[in-house]
Amino acid sequence: MDILYKSTRGEGGEVTASQAILQGLAADGGLFVPAAFPKLEVTMEQLSKMNYQEIAYEVMRLFFTDFTEEELKRCINCAYDSKFDTEEIAPMVKAGGAYYLELFHGATIAFKDMALSILPHLMTTSAKKNQSEEDIVILTATSGDTGKAALAGFADVPGTKIIVFYPKNGVSMIQEKQMVTQRGDNTCVIGITGNFDDAQTGVKNMFGNTELKERLLSKGYRFSSANSINIGRLIPQVAYYVYAYANLLKEGEIADGETINVVVPTGNFGNILAAYYAKKLGTPIGRLICASNENKVLYDFFRTGTYDRNREFMLTNSPSMDILISSNLERLIYHIADNQASVNAAMMHDLKTKGVYTITDAMRAQLGDFLGGTASQVQTGEAIAALYEQTGYVLDTHTAVASYVYNRYRQESGDETKTVIASTASPFKFARSVMEAIDKNNAVYSDMELIDRLSATANVAVPQAIEDVRTAPVRHNTVCETEDMQKQVEKILAL
Numbered sequence: 001m002d003i004l005y006k007s008t009r010g011e012g013g014e015v016t017a018s019q020a021i022l023q024g025l026a027a028d029g030g031l032f033v034p035a036a037f038p039k040l041e042v043t044m045e046q047l048s049k050m051n052y053q054e055i056a057y058e059v060m061r062l063f064f065t066d067f068t069e070e071e072l073k074r075c076i077n078c079a080y081d082s083k084f085d086t087e088e089i090a091p092m093v094k095a096g097g098a099y100y101l102e103l104f105h106g107a108t109i110a111f112k113d114m115a116l117s118i119l120p121h122l123m124t125t126s127a128k129k130n131q132s133e134e135d136i137v138i139l140t141a142t143s144g145d146t147g148k149a150a151l152a153g154f155a156d157v158p159g160t161k162i163i164v165f166y167p168k169n170g171v172s173m174i175q176e177k178q179m180v181t182q183r184g185d186n187t188c189v190i191g192i193t194g195n196f197d198d199a200q201t202g203v204k205n206m207f208g209n210t211e212l213k214e215r216l217l218s219k220g221y222r223f224s225s226a227n228s229i230n231i232g233r234l235i236p237q238v239a240y241y242v243y244a245y246a247n248l249l250k251e252g253e254i255a256d257g258e259t260i261n262v263v264v265p266t267g268n269f270g271n272i273l274a275a276y277y278a279k280k281l282g283t284p285i286g287r288l289i290c291a292s293n294e295n296k297v298l299y300d301f302f303r304t305g306t307y308d309r310n311r312e313f314m315l316t317n318s319p320s321m322d323i324l325i326s327s328n329l330e331r332l333i334y335h336i337a338d339n340q341a342s343v344n345a346a347m348m349h350d351l352k353t354k355g356v357y358t359i360t361d362a363m364r365a366q367l368g369d370f371l372g373g374t375a376s377q378v379q380t381g382e383a384i385a386a387l388y389e390q391t392g393y394v395l396d397t398h399t400a401v402a403s404y405v406y407n408r409y410r411q412e413s414g415d416e417t418k419t420v421i422a423s424t425a426s427p428f429k430f431a432r433s434v435m436e437a438i439d440k441n442n443a444v445y446s447d448m449e450l451i452d453r454l455s456a457t458a459n460v461a462v463p464q465a466i467e468d469v470r471t472a473p474v475r476h477n478t479v480c481e482t483e484d485m486q487k488q489v490e491k492i493l494a495l
């Protein structure tokens with residue numbers, strides 16, 4: 001079956017996977033979605049005997065149907081290699097009655113590596129397939145982790161440039177250091193005075209600016225996106241949920257066909273949407289539990305059916321989830337509106353103009369598998385301390401939001417279904433918040449001292465990604481006002 005892609009806002013026809021990857025965002029401002037959902041063509045029993053790369057192939061070939069077997073396997077093998085510090089790629093740790101799927105063993109120690117280590121290969125292959133002559137300019141907004149993972153993926157890739165915007169005062173010290181020390185002649189990193197939503201809106205506006213697009217083309221460039229609005233980022237994430245299930249089966253933790261629940265610490269709604277896609281492929285997933293921090297716009301949405309971004313933006317100790325406009329929710333809205341683009345487009349128009357929309361009862365009825373939960377910063381710290389005291393296992397702050405939400409759900413519902421928690425970052429990326437949660441006396445130490453103390457506490461070696469930034473020189477120091485993002489891009493590209 002050939003899978004084609006169309007915009008969630010309905011204008012324009014269907015495009016192939018490679019065209020959708022190249023474009024990033026549809027011309028009408030919508031997101032590309034598969035026009036039909038495939039089903040896994042191998043059994044879980046067969047998948048349980050495969051390694052990560054083989055499972056990734058079985059998943060991605062269903063969606064990227066215009067790639068040849070040779071092309072897709074080459075992309076997969078270039079992505080999931082020794083950049084990861086374990087051959088398992090995504091190991092699973094059982095602790096405190098749940099299974100933590102560790103998605104942070106790639107080059108930049110956050111789950112963004114799972115997709116961004118393959119996206120540059122998918123994109124350059126897509127450019128070749130479509131005889132695209134232009135250089136690709138990746139415009140990226142980051143809440144902290146996407147930026148570094150995208151920079152690492154695209155650095156020095158021929159035919160590409162990458163420009164990353166991050167909220168100057170909204171990321172952790174390590175996140176910022178990782179980005180501003182990035183090497184590669186084709187990389188640019190810019191702090192903005194606004195928050196992540198401002199950065200994402202600024203980038204989306206540039207994508208939608210036809211005049212700018214014309215000027216770009218005349219200089220031999222075209223924009224694309226490394227954010228999870230790009231289908232080429234979303235689909236590789238589906239693979240690890242299938243892998244998680246197959247792995248539980250292999251280890252004898254579940255019986256074939258047994259339903260599992262999934263809990264995902266959520267910001268832009270990409271990761272949990274990938275779990276939903278894995279379920280649609282036929283993976284026996286029951287509940288999809290969406291865990292939010294104090295920016296709990298999604299928690300309120302799942303409770304009430306109203307999405308309302310008119311509220312104060314909070315800076316929390318899980319900064320990669322400090323988001324009020326969760327872009328990928330648009331894909332879910334489209335699917336639960338029975339793929340009616342006009343219904344989705346009207347709601348997205350309300351979101352843009354009024355900051356709020358309400359879904360219909362019929363749409364709500366289709367959200368049965370989803371459940372929202374939220375954890376305050378204090379509860380997040382308590383979750384880290386509690387699991388550490390109980391098991392010695394140390395979580396990062398984002399995963400701890402999910403851990404808190406899971407434990408609360410389990411207590412309140414009595415649901416003992418085996419549960420996979422997406423573990424989205426290494427605790428080393430957020431060492432200060434993590435160490436102060438475990439012992440408030442850690443507040444007196446410097447950030448770098450806390451790295452070593454965390455290593456001793458968790459009994460885990462300091463990851464290479466952290467060693468790399470300890471001494472690396474700063475290479476990027478531009479900061480701009482939110483309004484000036486486009487000016488910066490024009491300057492960099494000499495438009």
Ligand SMILES: *Cc1c(COP(=O)(O)O)cnc(C)c1O
Pocket residue numbers: 110111112144145146228265266267268269270271272320321398399424425
């Ligand atoms: C990006 C990120 C998230 C949120 O993921 P979404 O796909 O945007 O919902 C959660 N935790 C960490 C560590 C992240 O980097």
